Amino acid sequence: MTLVPLLQTTGVTMRFGGVTAVDNIDFTVGECELRCLIGPNGAGKSTFFKTLTGQLRPTSGHVLFRGHDITGAPSHEIARLGIGIKTQVPNVFNGLSVRENIFVAAGRGKSIRHARETVDQVLTRLKLTDIANRIVGQLAHGQRQWVEIGTVLAQEPDLILLDEPAAGMTYEEVVRTSELIREINRAQALIVVEHDMQFIRMIARTVTVFNRGRILIEDDVERVLTNQAVRDVYLGKAAA
Amino acid sequence: MSRGFLTSLAAMIVILAALPLTVSLFGLVQATLFIAMATLALSQGFIWGYGGIMSFGQSAFFGLGGYVYAVAAINMGSSTAPFLLAIVLPAAFAALLGYFMFYGRISDAYIGVITLTVTVILFNFANSTAGDVWHIGQAALGGFNGIPSVPPLNMPGHPDMALDPAQLYGVAAVLLVLVYVLLKGLLASRFGRVVVAIRENETRAMLLGYDPRLYKTLTFALGGGIAGLAGCLFTNWGGFVSPTVFGLQEAAQAIIFVLLGGLGTLVGPILGAVAVEYLITIIGTQQTINANLMLGVVLLVFVLLVPKGVLPSLEALLRRISLGHSRAAQQATAEVRP
Amino acid sequence: MLEVRDLHAGYGRIPILGGVSLQADRGSFVGILGHNGMGKTTLLKTLMGYLPATAGQIRFAGDDITHASTSARARAGLGYVPQGRDIFPTLSVRDNLRMGCLLAKGDERAAMDAALALFPRLTPLLDRPGGALSGGEQQLLALARCLCGGPKLILLDEPTEGIQPSIVEEMVETLKALRRGHQITMLLVEQDLQFIAELADRVLIIQKGAITREVSPAEIADPRLVAEFVGMAG
Structure with missing residues (x-):
């Protein structure tokens, strides 16, 4: 028996004029999962979030929430179905x-x-x-x-999207946020975008890496952070 | 129930109730006009100050209310249904217009342009209705001359008992208070909080599951209904209605009332309306300065010197004075400490 | 270079700064650490003149600038890179830099080339609109734009916020190079402890609108120690 995933995207693509910000993303998150999304600035993470919340209608592809097709549905309807988002620029x-x-x-x-x-x-x-x-x-x-x-x-909501929740927080606040996220995660699923690697290490299990609008790699946190390609495009040489 | 609300309400009731005892009949008639304009100000102040909708043409609904009442009263005899129609039809028209504007995701600046255009169109249309062809039932629309001899409001169910000017004043006063209380109550309700939240951040409201289009349309419709009521009172005050009710002067005045009194308050626009109308009356009687010019100067001075409007500035001043006292007191106790 | 004495400021009736005193020598790099709401951004805004000081004194390069306008401070050589970067989104990268050059005393071309030499990553992007850059690139642009004005002192507000690790690394290198080559004084508000530890020679702790202590950069490498310095009690 296969369970219907909480959120599933198939071939989601977002183009602005000639620029493809999100390119053919297949992405799945299960009930009560905690997923981290990392990647360079401009890799398309926030744009991808916007296609999930209905702030942008994908150029092509589908977004399914518990099996319902919510592709391009109005934001308020998606919110009512149970997706909440903390946006990158505080709203x-x-x-x-x-x-x-x-x-x-x-x-x-x-x-x-x-x-x-x-x-x-x-x-x-x-x-x-x-x-x-x-x-x-x-x-x-x-x-x-x-x-x-x-x-x-x-x-x-049943699914919480957090776009850079630790930005501008002090170290203790970051620690508190990580504790909070784990606590929330007992009953709700989360997708977290963050650049603070310390923070990612505190919370992450599975990590998806975006690069140039595509998924570069999706794997266990340790394997992702030691991956050479991820170091090259994102972490830089100092990262442990 | 905030203390500010109860104080304002009490002050309003006392002033409105005391007026018939202190001024002449002529004064009361004048006051009826002020109340009609204050109701228009409430409409503008509500949709703009709380709904964040910048309408440059509240006069469209104001005029519509006036015309609907006139036409219906002439045709129907009794005034109860015309009175209700004068509220409902402008509200429905505002809902329709709002539907196209908000569901069409028209940007804020264009909402100003569209509302302005609508009132200009209505003005021109009403102006062009001279001649026998233009009539609705027994009511001839009369082009730029308008409709004279509009039957006044009568006791509900008694078409033969028309209200005299003093009674009309009483009705207008009660209606103003009712509208004020209704809006206050609405703003305290969940609906009102969402309306204000949408003004603050539409994206966030949407991401929380509220449909801003629906809330804005409803806000705009309610504003239209209140403006219609104001137009109905205005027509009753003069006993006639002409295309000037759709004019830019009415549209601009509604905005000035709010700017002077204070955006984001309800009492402010009422005070603004009364002050401006009073000023116009004084200038109008002495005939030395052009009323519009004077109004322009007043507006300029206020926008430059009291940009938030009279009421909020006054509140801020009072708060600063009381804060100054408490700070002085704190300092005094701090100095006493070792 | 910069001397602040008993500075008070706030928003409307809410006081935020309650007597900040600090000083930064020419060419030094001062980090400021503190909780959110303790007045870090307010301090920078007051130094830059966006907020009026209600009491106290700010001296810059020997002159009292406590009541000078923001533009006068900028002309005097105070540069500010705000949180959120404030790039002109519709202007090209080149035009963004040229806006920064308006304050440059010498040749616009030379000022721009000097800035680009420090931020080579921007060179291929010169014709792109600022808004089309990624967050990291925008941050570099904001820094470069500030440098174009030839400031003597730069106020930096959380430059690493929301920036990918490899660009943060680049920023550290660039800022170090800048200090070696240009003798610019910097005042840095930051949450990223490692970033501060690598760059600052002095670290000041701000608590409830006042500087409460000074620590060495080495001491802040350990987050637990910092928690103690900054004070967990809100």
Whole structure:
């Protein structure tokens, strides 16, 4: 018996004019899997994410979520099916408070009471309670990242896409994020894009490497990080 | 229930209730006009300040409300249905227009252009309806002369009991308060929070599962309905309606009300409307300075000196004063410490 | 070169900096470490004049610039590479660099060539729009653009954020070369400990809007020690 994968893409391609940013990607993530996506800047990782969330409609190919074809569906419908994303450039409600940001995320399809409970849980879990009433636009960059992660958690999706969650975080925050990701991973699947190799080592099991819009290699983390091709295009010589 | 809301509401009710006791009938008639314009200001302030929709043509719905009421009242006799139609039809028209704009993913700048164009088209159309051919039922549209002798609102169910000017003032005042309370309640609701969230970041709202197109269309439709109500009150105030209700002056004034009073507030636009209308009345009676010129100067001064509008600036000032006090107090205690 | 005394600043009514004092000698490389929300970016923005200082003093090359405008500071030789890079996305790489050259005292051509010599990776990209570059290339461009203006001191805000490891490596080499060759002073805000450890000669810890201590670059190689310096308590 074969299980239907949580997310599956077949031949997903995204062209902008003459540039092929994402080239014929076949990619599969199972229920409750934790997958890391690495690769050079400009390899097409963020663009690939956008084709998954409906922010971009792939030029060709298909995206299946639990067997449903969601290729090019509107973002809000994909979100309702259970995909949440923390984007690379923080997308938060700058003029609202931290609590309001998370409430808007928690509020869809829940009773007010349930939504409030979710908000409190998320605030506690991410240690945002102290700054719950601050306006998000006035927070530091790293804090806004936490707020965005909070909105994604409050949405309670089955698949969470994190585009560079550790960017701009201090070492301890990175450690905390890695712990959080493992905790989230008990019940939810994640795909994490990150350049911080320390962080990747903390969380990764299977790693997919993108290069020039294609998958260069997909394997166990140790094998990927010692792969010569990966070192050449991405890690550089210093990487251990 | 925030304290600010209750204070504003109480102040509004007290002022509106006290007015009939303190001013002449002429003053009350004047106040009815102010209320009609304040309702238009609420419409603009809601869709722009909270929905982030920059309409340059709220006058389209304002005028439509005025015309729909006039035509329906002339044809129907009783005013209850015309009154409701004057809200529902502009709302439906706004919903339709909003549907094409938002589902068509028109960019913000073009939404300004489109709304402006719509009101210009309506203005020109209404202007060209002179002659016997142009009539709806018994109502002749009258071209640039408009429709005179529009029957005033009457007691619901009693077409023979038309409201006198003082009663009309009372109805207008109650309606203004109702619209204000309705919008406040809406903004506190989940719907309102999502509307504001979409203004803040449409992409994020979408990625959280909200369809911004739907929310914006509904916001715009509600704004259209409120503008229609304002137009209905305006027609009742004058007893006639002419194409000027679609004019650019009305469109611009609605924006000025909001800019002066404060974008992102509801009380602000009301105050802005009252202040501007009052100013126009004063200048209009003395006839020495051109009212439009004066209005332009006022707008310029405000945009340059009080860019956030009167109400937010006032709040910021009060906050700074109280903060100054608390900081001084803190310093005092800090100095006492060893 | 740069002397900051008891600097206060904040956003609106929220105070962020509560008395920062630091000094950076000519040609030195000073790293600043701290938690998010402790005021690192605010410090750089205040030094650059994007935010007004509410109290304290900033002296640069002997002059008091506390109340100078941002453009005056830039002319005086203060360069800033902000977080997020701020590339002009529709302008070509060449035009982005030329924007940087507007401040150059000498020949535009020469300033640009000098910058490109340090960042050879940009040379084949000169005609591409800035927005079409990858994040790593944009960061290099932002640095090169800043250098075109011939700054005496560069404020760098998290240059490694979101940049692939091999380009970070390149950046370290370039910045080292820059220091050897040009005697430029740098103030670097960074989370990447290794990056700071490789480049800085002094590391300052910022906590709640004030510099609380100074550590040697060798000491920050161990993340656990840093956790202790920076203070886990938020």
